[in-house]
Amino acid sequence: MPLKLECPKCGDVCKANTEKDLLEIAEEHVKEEHPEMELDNKTVEDLKSMVKEV
Numbered sequence: 054m055p056l057k058l059e060c061p062k063c064g065d066v067c068k069a070n071t072e073k074d075l076l077e078i079a080e081e082h083v084k085e086e087h088p089e090m091e092l093d094n095k096t097v098e099d100l101k102s103m104v105k106e107v
């Protein structure tokens with residue numbers, strides 16, 4: 054089941070087939086586009102809670 058995650062900062066949509074892949078893509082996106090965003094546990098939990106099935 055494909056999953057998607059919309060970036061809370063810019064609305065960019067990341068897509069992947071597994072939550073693990075999706076979070077890796079999202080972390081890359083945050084590092085490149087939003088270096089001011091801290092990827093601490095809470096942020097990752099927030100991102101996880103925003104994952105939706107496509």
Ligand SMILES: [Zn+2]
Pocket residue numbers: 060061062063064065082086087
């Ligand atoms: Zn973004």
